[in-house]
Amino acid sequence: MRFSGFRVFTEALRGHKGWQPLWRNPEPQPAYDYVIVGGGGHGLATAYYLATTFRQARIAVLEKGWLGSGNIGRNTTIIRSNYLLPGNQPFYEFSMKLWEGLEQELNFNAMVSQRGILNLFHTDAQRDAYRRRGNAMLLSGADAELLDSAQVRAMYPFLNFDNARFPIKGGLLQRRAGTARHDGVAWGYARGADMAGVDLIQNCEVTGFRIENGRVRGVETSRGHIGAGKVGVAVAGSSGRVMAMAGMRLPIESHVLQAFVTEGLKPVIDGVITFGAGHFYVSQSDKGGLVFGGDIDGYNSYAQRGNMAVIEDVAQGGMALMPMIGRARLLRVWGGIMDMSMDGSPIIDRTPIEGLYLNAGWCYGGFKATPASGHAFAHLLATDTPHDTARAYRLDRFARGRPIDEKGMGAQPNLH
Amino acid sequence: MLIPHPLLGLRDSSEFTYLGDAALLDRPDGMAEGAAARFHDYVHLRDNPAGIHRELWFHEQGDRSWLVVTRNTVTHEILGAELAREARLKGGAA
Ligand SMILES: Cc1cc2nc3c(=O)[nH]c(=O)nc-3n(C[C@H](O)[C@H](O)[C@H](O)COP(=O)(O)OP(=O)(O)OC[C@H]3O[C@@H](n4cnc5c(N)ncnc54)[C@H](O)[C@@H]3O)c2cc1C
Numbered sequence: 330m331r332f333s334g335f336r337v338f339t340e341a342l343r344g345h346k347g348w349q350p351l352w353r354n355p356e357p358q359p360a361y362d363y364v365i366v367g368g369g370g371h372g373l374a375t376a377y378y379l380a381t382t383f384r385q386a387r388i389a390v391l392e393k394g395w396l397g398s399g400n401i402g403r404n405t406t407i408i409r410s411n412y413l414l415p416g417n418q419p420f421y422e423f424s425m426k427l428w429e430g431l432e433q434e435l436n437f438n439a440m441v442s443q444r445g446i447l448n449l450f451h452t453d454a455q456r457d458a459y460r461r462r463g464n465a466m467l468l469s470g471a472d473a474e475l476l477d478s479a480q481v482r483a484m485y486p487f488l489n490f491d492n493a494r495f496p497i498k499g500g501l502l503q504r505r506a507g508t509a510r511h512d513g514v515a516w517g518y519a520r521g522a523d524m525a526g527v528d529l530i531q532n533c534e535v536t537g538f539r540i541e542n543g544r545v546r547g548v549e550t551s552r553g554h555i556g557a558g559k560v561g562v563a564v565a566g567s568s569g570r571v572m573a574m575a576g577m578r579l580p581i582e583s584h585v586l587q588a589f590v591t592e593g594l595k596p597v598i599d600g601v602i603t604f605g606a607g608h609f610y611v612s613q614s615d616k617g618g619l620v621f622g623g624d625i626d627g628y629n630s631y632a633q634r635g636n637m638a639v640i641e642d643v644a645q646g647g648m649a650l651m652p653m654i655g656r657a658r659l660l661r662v663w664g665g666i667m668d669m670s671m672d673g674s675p676i677i678d679r680t681p682i683e684g685l686y687l688n689a690g691w692c693y694g695g696f697k698a699t700p701a702s703g704h705a706f707a708h709l710l711a712t713d714t715p716h717d718t719a720r721a722y723r724l725d726r727f728a729r730g731r732p733i734d735e736k737g738m739g740a741q742p743n744l745h
Numbered sequence: 746m747l748i749p750h751p752l753l754g755l756r757d758s759s760e761f762t763y764l765g766d767a768a769l770l771d772r773p774d775g776m777a778e779g780a781a782a783r784f785h786d787y788v789h790l791r792d793n794p795a796g797i798h799r800e801l802w803f804h805e806q807g808d809r810s811w812l813v814v815t816r817n818t819v820t821h822e823i824l825g826a827e828l829a830r831e832a833r834l835k836g837g838a839a
Contacts, residue, residue: 578790578791630818638758
């Protein structure tokens with residue numbers, strides 16, 4: 330079933346009776362060549378690229394709940410490639426390029442909207458840091474513009490420019506960045522993978538690995554044993570829990586991040602604004618709600634909800650940046666569990682167990698990575714070599730003294 | 746979350762800063778055989794359990810004592826707190 334304007338038109342005339350489910354709901358087979366654990370954005374994208382770009386077959390995605398029930402459906406939908414370090418920026422720019430062609434490739438409206446992201450700065454030192462970052466972005470083939478405060482004022486006149494502590498001196502703008510509809514991305518990849526023959530198996534929790542002589546042979550699940558040639562784990566906030574079943578300890582702590590949405594308002598913010606110094610960022614959804622967030626709660630958590638202190642902190646950040654937000658009413662607050670790594674950067678690598686591969690450590694920034702993460706993980710699974718842009722994401726990089734620490738915080742996950 | 750401080754009674758968790766797993770109290774011996782590998786594990790690897798977790802909280806906006814708090818990471822229920830110094834004296838954090 331292909332989507333097109335013509336199809337929407339003819340369905341409208343036929344009372345929308347011709348639409349079908351976007352994917353099958355198959356029973357698990359006894360064995361597959363590839364088993365992907367986790368039906369979030371990364372798992373679904375991995376299966377999609379394995380089946381299409383890398384032309385592999387006999388692939389299953391095992392999801393303990395329903396597709397997209399994890400962070401892919403909980404994030405604040407920002408996509409961007411405005412990183413600094415050489416291990417990161419080319420990867421995120423690769424992802425940005427995949428976003429730009431994603432809807433045509435998937436024949437699915439993921440509402441990719443390149444509305445621009447603006448990172449505000451407040452001091453000369455911060456301006457220098459952003460100038461350096463902007464140059465790193467340009468070197469990777471991405472776009473970046475440094476704005477002064479008059480230029481920022483022309484875009485967003487309602488911001489509090491004269492805050493005594495954090496006056497707005499300007500911002501780093503990436504125009505190609507923006508937002509995408511988070512669960513639309515999951516559905517698009519799920520549909521694409523299903524059409525390419527991937528079995529998407531929901532309500533199927535992996536409860537253990539079958540490992541013989543250092544090689545993975547399959548997984549135990551709530552729906553019985555499933556044999557596998559290779560197993561790729563992409564379970565985001567559950568990475569520690571799942572890899573413990575293979576006897577591994579990871580350089581990861583699980584933490585909760587909260588997000589917020591207000592009632593629908595008239596259009597007021599047409600891009601994404603980040604106020605890093607105040608731990609606050611905001612955009613406006615197409616429905617009109619202001620979507621915003623701030624810091625992680627900061628303690629180990631597997632509860633998909635956070636505490637009041639951070640809610641207050643985020644609200645204060647919002648009031649400091651754009652006082653008019655105080656007039657908006659908060660509609661919902663929710664939380665998701667993220668795998669915070671020791672340097673704030675992800676892992677896409679083999680593990681010491683043969684045939685077992687790990688995609689983890691995405692912290693609060695893995696949504697934008699979804700296309701590149703899926704592509705790079707599929708590359709690794711299919712060819713046993715890392716994708717060019719993902720070579721730095723090794724599991725043993727801490728032992729080798731090669732962390733990718735964008736914030737320079739050291740091995741303290743709640744500070745990244 | 747309210748933390749039952751052994752000296753000060755119930756205190757709001759926002760008065761504290763969080764360090765992580767209380768296993769960090771067991772610093773490896775830098776002179777021992779295989780110290781580099783052990784320090785790698787100590788600094789970078791975590792059990793990260795879903796459930797009961799013993800963890801270090803610093804009462805930064807209070808009496809500046811370090812506590813070992815026992816907390817359920819699935820429910821956020823706090824089961825107890827003791828001074829880190831005393832937890833150490835009792836022999837390790839694990
Ligand atoms: C509040 C919030 C805001 C965020 N905002 C942004 C943002 O603006 N931009 C950005 O780039 N990133 C953002 N992120 C981060 C981003 O959402 C995640 O990094 C990314 O979604 C993680 O990858 P995923 O989609 O594969 O994860 P998930 O969707 O969480 O997928 C993992 C899946 O694994 C499944 N699973 C777990 N254990 C098992 C098991 N044993 N067996 C089978 N299945 C299992 C889970 O049910 C889940 O569906 C945000 C995160 C949160 C929580």
